[in-house]
Amino acid sequence: MARIPDAFIDDLLARTDIVEVVGARVPLKKQGKEYAARCPFHDERSASFTVSPTKQFYHCFGCGAHGTAISFLINYDRLEFLDAVDELARRAGMEVPREAVQHQQNQDSRDLYAVLDASARFFQRQLAGSDKARAYLEARGVDEATRTLFGIGYAPDGYSALKDALGSDARRIQLLERGGMFSRNERGHVYDKFRDRVMFPIADRRGRTIAFGGRVLDKQDGPKYLNSPETPLFHKGRELYGLWQVRQVNQKIDRLVVVEGYMDVVSLFQFGVTCAVATLGTATTPDHAELLFRNAADVYFCFDGDAAGQRAGWRALESVLPRMKDGRQALFLFLPNGEDPDSIVRKEGAEGFAARLAQATPLSQFFFDELSKEINLGTLDGKARLAEKAKPLLAQIPDGAFGDLMRAQLTRITGVGANPPPAPRRVPPRSTARGPQQRPSLVRSAIVRVLHAPSLALDVPTPYTFAGLRQPGVELLIELLDIIRTRPDITPGALLEHFAEREELPALQQLMIQDLPGEEPAWRQELHDAVIQLEKQTLQQRLDQLLAKQRAQGLDETDKYELRELLKIRAGGH
Numbered sequence: 001m002a003r004i005p006d007a008f009i010d011d012l013l014a015r016t017d018i019v020e021v022v023g024a025r026v027p028l029k030k031q032g033k034e035y036a037a038r039c040p041f042h043d044e045r046s047a048s049f050t051v052s053p054t055k056q057f058y059h060c061f062g063c064g065a066h067g068t069a070i071s072f073l074i075n076y077d078r079l080e081f082l083d084a085v086d087e088l089a090r091r092a093g094m095e096v097p098r099e100a101v102q103h104q105q106n107q108d109s110r111d112l113y114a115v116l117d118a119s120a121r122f123f124q125r126q127l128a129g130s131d132k133a134r135a136y137l138e139a140r141g142v143d144e145a146t147r148t149l150f151g152i153g154y155a156p157d158g159y160s161a162l163k164d165a166l167g168s169d170a171r172r173i174q175l176l177e178r179g180g181m182f183s184r185n186e187r188g189h190v191y192d193k194f195r196d197r198v199m200f201p202i203a204d205r206r207g208r209t210i211a212f213g214g215r216v217l218d219k220q221d222g223p224k225y226l227n228s229p230e231t232p233l234f235h236k237g238r239e240l241y242g243l244w245q246v247r248q249v250n251q252k253i254d255r256l257v258v259v260e261g262y263m264d265v266v267s268l269f270q271f272g273v274t275c276a277v278a279t280l281g282t283a284t285t286p287d288h289a290e291l292l293f294r295n296a297a298d299v300y301f302c303f304d305g306d307a308a309g310q311r312a313g314w315r316a317l318e319s320v321l322p323r324m325k326d327g328r329q330a331l332f333l334f335l336p337n338g339e340d341p342d343s344i345v346r347k348e349g350a351e352g353f354a355a356r357l358a359q360a361t362p363l364s365q366f367f368f369d370e371l372s373k374e375i376n377l378g379t380l381d382g383k384a385r386l387a388e389k390a391k392p393l394l395a396q397i398p399d400g401a402f403g404d405l406m407r408a409q410l411t412r413i414t415g416v417g418a419n420p421p422p423a424p425r426r427v428p429p430r431s432t433a434r435g436p437q438q439r440p441s442l443v444r445s446a447i448v449r450v451l452h453a454p455s456l457a458l459d460v461p462t463p464y465t466f467a468g469l470r471q472p473g474v475e476l477l478i479e480l481l482d483i484i485r486t487r488p489d490i491t492p493g494a495l496l497e498h499f500a501e502r503e504e505l506p507a508l509q510q511l512m513i514q515d516l517p518g519e520e521p522a523w524r525q526e527l528h529d530a531v532i533q534l535e536k537q538t539l540q541q542r543l544d545q546l547l548a549k550q551r552a553q554g555l556d557e558t559d560k561y562e563l564r565e566l567l568k569i570r571a572g573g574h
Contacts, residue, residue, distance in 0.1 A: 004085060008097055009070075010489040012085065015092040018056045018069045018493070025076055040076055040252075041065040042297065042327055050513075055452065057493030059513050063327055066509060067500075068493040078247055078295060080205055112233055115166065115175045116209040122165050123153025123199040123212075130154045133198055136217050140263065141346065146270045149245055151201045155194035155214055162192045180211060180228035194226060200262040202234070202280065203244035210234045213241065213262050213280065225261065227281045237285040240277040241265055243295065249274045255298035257357065258284065258316070259341045264302075267342040272350040276341070284316035289323050298329045300360055302341055305334040314370055317363060321393060324363070326400040331360035364406060367393070368413065383414035442537075443473035446530040448511050449523045450480050454495050456520070456527050457484040466534035469541060474534075476504055539566055 019035055022028060028035040028051060039049035039060040048062040059066040065075065073084035082096075089096050127133050127147070133154035137147060146152075155162065162181060167173040173190065176182055182190040197214030204210045211228035228234055242265040246253060249269075257276045259265060268276040275296075279288055284301070292299045301316045303309035313332050320330045333356055335344060345353045361369075371389050376382040390410050397403035410416070450457050460481055467478050483498060484490055496512055499505045516523070546563045549555060555563065 004082075005097060006487050007489070008094075009085070010487050010491065010494055012088055012092060012094060013056055013068055013070070013491050013494050014489050015094070016056070016069045016088050017053065018058065018072070019051055019053050021069045021088070021091075022051050022058060022072055039063060039065065052492075055492035055512065057491075057496065057512065059509070061513075064509075066496070068491070068497055071497060071500075075294070078205065083206060109233070111175055112179055112231075113208050113210075115172060116179045116181075116211075116233070118166055119162060119176070119179070119181055119212070120151055120153060120199075120201040120209045122162060123155055123201075124151060125153075126156050126161075127152065127154040127198075130156070132217060136198060140267065140342075142266055142270055146266060149248075149269065150242075150266055151203075151209070152266070153199040153201070155192065155197045155199050157196040159191040159195065162194070163190065178231060180231045180234065193228075197226065200241065200266075202228070202239060202241055204233070204239065205244065205247075207244050207248075210239070211236075211280075215262060225281060236280040236282050238287040238291070239280055240288060240291060241280055242269070242277040243291070245269065246275055246277060247295075253296045255300060256292055256296040257300045257302055257341075258288075258292065259302050260304075260312070261340070261342070264341040268345055268353070271345045271353075273345060273353055283312060284319045286319050286322070289316075289319040293320070293323055293325075293328055297327055298331070300331045300333055300357055302333045302335065302357075304340065305337055309334055310370070313366065317367060317370075318393075320363070321367075322396040322398070324402050325398050326402055328402075330363040331357075332363070332366045333357060333360040364409065367406070368409065372413075377413065383416065386410075387414045387416040442530050442533050443471060443477055444511070446527055446534070447473060447477050447480065447508075448514070448516060449527045449530075450477070450484065451492055451495065451508065451512050452516050453520050453523055454484045454490050454492060455488065456524050457481045458488060459524060459528065460531055466531065466538045469534060469538040471537070539570060542566060543570070 019028065022037075023035070026037045026040050026049070028037050029047070031050075033052070033054060035051040035053070036047040037049045037051075038044055038047050039062055041049075041060060042063040042065075044062050046062075049058065049060045049065075051058045056068060057066065058068075058072060067075070069088055070081070070084045073079050073087055074081060077084070077087075079087065085096060127137075137152065142152070162176070163173070167176060173182075177184070177190055181193055183193045184190050194212060194214040197216055200213040200215070201209045202211040202213060211231065211234035213228070214226045216222060216224055216226075227236065230236065240258075241262055245265075246256065253275060255275055257268070257273065259268070259276055259278050261278060265276045265278050268274075277292075279285075289299075299320070301313055303312045313334065317330070317332075324330065335341070335356075341353070344356070348356075368386075368390075371386055371393075375386050377386065387410060394403065394406050394410065397406060457480065462485070464478055464481065466474065480495070483495065487494075492512065496505075496508055499508055518526075543563070543566050546555065546559055546566070549559065550563075
C-alpha cells in the first residue's frame, strides 16, 4: 500500500476541527476548554469521553479510547485508514497525494473491482431468470429484501456463461481470471469456476465485491460450498462474510455472532438476528479476531456441538486470547447435534436464538473446561499438568483485570501460581551526583510541554547537547523533538498517534490528558529553563566521568584539555 506523506497528514489534521467531526456523530457538551460526552466506544452512564479542540485529540477516561480525527473515523465509522483520510480530505477541500506508481496500482485495482461487481450483477440477473434457484431460496425462507441486501445471485450451469457475458476482450478475461472467476484446465483453457450454484458476493469493508461463495442446489453436485481462491483483493483469513451488511443495518453494533456458513448468516438476518458474520471456509484467524473486536466488544462463536465444532471453538479461543483486552468478551455457543444456526432460528425464531446466546459459555469457563478434559484434578499430578498447559496460554493475555482474574482462577483450581512471585523491590542506593531528585521532573516537564504544544520544540537549539545524559526519558524527549523538527505542523493528537503501537503510549497518554496550568508563553519559558538545566546536568555528568578517570588511571592530553574547557564553561555559569 502506498504511503501518504506525514506532512500531508499533519496539514490535514491541522485543517480539521475534531470537535466538528466528533460532534456530528456524538452529542458533545462544552466543559471549560474541552467538550465532554458519554463514550461511544463502551457502555457508561457518566460523561468520561473528552474532546480537546486545542490538542485536536479525544480521550475516554473509562475505556482508554483516544486519538485524532482520523482514528475516530476508523473506530466510529469503521473506516480503513485511507478511507478515513479521504473523508477528511474531502471535508477540507484537499486532494490526497498519490504517486504515479500508486495511480497505476489504483487503476488496476479499480478494474479488478469493476469486473467483480459486473460478475455480481450478472449473477443477480441470472437469479431473476432461474426458477429452480429462486425456488431453492424460497424454500429456505429467503425473501426478496434479504436477497437484495446480500446481493444473492445464481451462476448458471455450463462452462462459459460468465466468460461469454463479460469476457469481451483479452484484458477482461485476464482481470476475471485474476479475480478468481475462472479455472484453467491442463491444456490451459479457462472456464467458469462457479456453475449451477447460488452465489453469495463477499464484500470488503467499503461494500465492494471482492470474492464469491457458491452453494450447490443439489447436495450430490460436488462440494457443498465453493469459495473464490486467494486473489490480490481477497484474503479469506482477513475477511468476514456479512460484516458489511451488519454495518449497514446497525448504527451501533453491540455484539457479533460468528457462524460457519453463508446461509447461516442470511437466515439469521432473515429472522431478525442482524449481527451474524461467517468466516470464509477457514478457521478463525488472528486477523479475524482483531476485525471482530474492532467492530464489537462482545463476540459470540456459534458452532456445532460435535467434536469438529469443539475444535473450531478452541481454534477461535486461541486466536482471540491475545486480544482479550479489558472490556472485551468472547463467548461460545455449541448447538445440539444435527442443528445449525439456520435450523435453530427457523424453529425458535430470533427470541429463541437470543435465549441460547444468553446461555453461551464465557471464554474463561470454556478455557478451563477444555484444558481439564482427560485430566484428573483430584491428583497433584493432574493439577500440575493443567498448570503446565495453561501458563503459556495465559501469558498471551494482555495486561489487565481479565488476565489477572484468569491467573487467579488457575491458582484456585490447581493451587499453583500462574506467574512466579515478583522479586523484592530493590531500593537504589542514594546517589551523590548533583540534584538527583530534579532529574526525572526536568525530563517529564520538558516532555509534557512538548506534548501539549509541539511547536515549542522548534525553539530548542540543535544539536541537543543533553542527548548523552544518562537519565530515564531523555531518549524519548529527543525522539519527540526530532519528530516535531521534521514535522513542524504536527498537532498534539498526531504526535501521540506516532506512538500508537509503542510501550511508551500509556505514559505519554497520561501526560497528554493532564491539565497543564498556564498558557503557551509560560510553557515556552519553562521548556527553555528545563533544557538549560538538562544541559548543566550533562556537563556535570561528563565532568564526573573525567574526574573519576583522573583518579583511576590519569588523563591524556585530550582529556585534560576537555576537562579545562568544561570547568571554564561551568565557572562561566552556562
